[in-house]
Amino acid sequence: MERMNHSGADVLVAQIDQAMTGLAELLAEPALAHFESIHPAFEALEKVFARKAGLDAAFAWAADMNEAGLKVGSSRSTDYLMQRLDISRAEATARLRRGKALYDPPVEPEPEPDDDPVADDDATRAAAREKAERERKAQAAARGREAAGEKRAVIDEELRNLSPHATPGFNELLDRALEFAQSNAVGVVRHWLREQVRLANRSVSRLHESNRAFNRRYVSLSEPDEHGGVRLSGYLPADMAAALSEALNPARSNILDGTALKTTEGMSMGKKRAHLLTAMCRNFLNDKTLNLKGIGSIVVSMTLDELENMRVDDVFPTNTGHLLDPFALIRLGEARSDGFVIHAQDGQPLHAGTGKRTAGVMQRIALFASELVCSHPDCDRPMSECQAHHLIPAARGGPTSISNLTWLCWGHHRDNNDDRDPVSPFGWADRDEESGRVGHRRRAGAPVMVNGTPAARRSGAAKVRARRGEASVV
Numbered sequence: 001m002e003r004m005n006h007s008g009a010d011v012l013v014a015q016i017d018q019a020m021t022g023l024a025e026l027l028a029e030p031a032l033a034h035f036e037s038i039h040p041a042f043e044a045l046e047k048v049f050a051r052k053a054g055l056d057a058a059f060a061w062a063a064d065m066n067e068a069g070l071k072v073g074s075s076r077s078t079d080y081l082m083q084r085l086d087i088s089r090a091e092a093t094a095r096l097r098r099g100k101a102l103y104d105p106p107v108e109p110e111p112e113p114d115d116d117p118v119a120d121d122d123a124t125r126a127a128a129r130e131k132a133e134r135e136r137k138a139q140a141a142a143r144g145r146e147a148a149g150e151k152r153a154v155i156d157e158e159l160r161n162l163s164p165h166a167t168p169g170f171n172e173l174l175d176r177a178l179e180f181a182q183s184n185a186v187g188v189v190r191h192w193l194r195e196q197v198r199l200a201n202r203s204v205s206r207l208h209e210s211n212r213a214f215n216r217r218y219v220s221l222s223e224p225d226e227h228g229g230v231r232l233s234g235y236l237p238a239d240m241a242a243a244l245s246e247a248l249n250p251a252r253s254n255i256l257d258g259t260a261l262k263t264t265e266g267m268s269m270g271k272k273r274a275h276l277l278t279a280m281c282r283n284f285l286n287d288k289t290l291n292l293k294g295i296g297s298i299v300v301s302m303t304l305d306e307l308e309n310m311r312v313d314d315v316f317p318t319n320t321g322h323l324l325d326p327f328a329l330i331r332l333g334e335a336r337s338d339g340f341v342i343h344a345q346d347g348q349p350l351h352a353g354t355g356k357r358t359a360g361v362m363q364r365i366a367l368f369a370s371e372l373v374c375s376h377p378d379c380d381r382p383m384s385e386c387q388a389h390h391l392i393p394a395a396r397g398g399p400t401s402i403s404n405l406t407w408l409c410w411g412h413h414r415d416n417n418d419d420r421d422p423v424s425p426f427g428w429a430d431r432d433e434e435s436g437r438v439g440h441r442r443r444a445g446a447p448v449m450v451n452g453t454p455a456a457r458r459s460g461a462a463k464v465r466a467r468r469g470e471a472s473v474v
């Protein structure tokens with residue numbers, strides 16, 4: 001059984017060889033060939049040969065499994081394929097990649113760390129398991145699909161843009177694409193698959209990625225052990241971790257006068273923290289208004305330049321040593337006691353104060369976050385696909401400051417009527433004086449229409465606006 005390939009393969013290939021010789025003879029003089037009688041056979045031949053691409057992938061994978069590179073004095077299977085099959089490096093690499101896609105066990109992109117024992121993420125894990133199962137099934141189905149090398153090359157190319165976290169996953173889309181390719185032309189396959197990849201990638205927006213740590217937050221207490229003690233464990237995103245570690249900073253113990261902390265000399269840091277935590281809990285529980293003001297103060301340091309050119313993946317240092325991303329900043333803004341220090345280019349503090357006094361800073365951050373997507377109404381292009389646009393063109397003296405900038409996707413940027421020409425059919429990006437929000441004005445005097453897509457509503461700024469009742473921005 002296991003050697004059948006070996007013993008039978010040479011006979012089968014000899015048959016193909018013989019058949020090819022026969023076909024070549026039929027077309028030795030193409031001018032004399034009787035086209036009407038041979039064309040159905042040659043159309044069928046093309047279909048038969050479409051199956052070779054699948055064999056090529058399987059063979060490349062088998063070669064890799066068997067360290068075929070050693071046959072040509074190399075550690076790489078591609079060298080074997082190039083030399084013995086007389087194909088280009090690109091073709092060898094493509095065959096090997098297809099073989100791996102079809103026969104390697106599907107990779108599970110992000111195994112959950114095992115220090116996360118809480119049921120909080122059950123739904124996420126169930127969804128991941130379900131996706132992995134679909135991927136396995138799709139991969140098995142994809143092995144049986146027939147598509148010619150040309151279509152496979154197009155599928156490879158388009159699938160390269162698929163995020164490893166996208167849903168549906170790689171194998172599912174590969175299987176669907178191979179099936180689609182059976183009854184559609186190469187160009188149609190490309191366009192169809194490009195759209196499928198775009199839709200699948202939308203399930204992993206940058207916003208979602210940035211909120212991963214926040215989504216995993218939890219604190220748990222173990223069952224009491226034989227002495228009645230419990231273990232604390234949990235996972236906190238950077239901003240929550242900053243708040244907790246500052247609150248548990250033993251150097252600040254004087255704020256808790258009147259508690260057992262007066263007699264902490266000689267205690268370990270861990271023990272002091274335990275006292276601080278308990279004292280804070282008592283204060284918290286004794287305070288009917290649950291007013292947490294003054295318990296901690298987190299200072300974020302950033303330059304004006306960093307603030308104005310903030311990007312989704314930026315992080316900013318804090319006095320607690322935690323690095324906060326812009327999303328964490330938005331959440332921090334909800335705690336009035338936290339402070340921000342803005343530094344000018346030369347390092348001089350420009351602005352320092354509590355959350356309340358730095359409302360301007362929060363509004364700037366909010367503006368940044370409001371533009372996680374293109375600011376054109378009903379557009380959901382993420383910021384990563386957008387260009388910065390001057391509301392008042394730089395050529396007309398518009399400053400490159402956050403108040404004069406917005407994000408527009410390529411299409412909406414191109415269509416923007418920069419000169420505000422009344423004859424043009426296009427409108428322009430503009431700020432609504434009343435709400436302070438940037439949107440699109442169809443013509444002079446028309447209202448500014450803002451982006452109300454779900455993607456825009458998910459932004460931290462939308463939450464900030466909801467809390468402040470649409471306060472003006474910068």
Ligand SMILES: [Zn+2]
Pocket residue numbers: 374375376379380381408409410411412
């Ligand atoms: Zn747009």
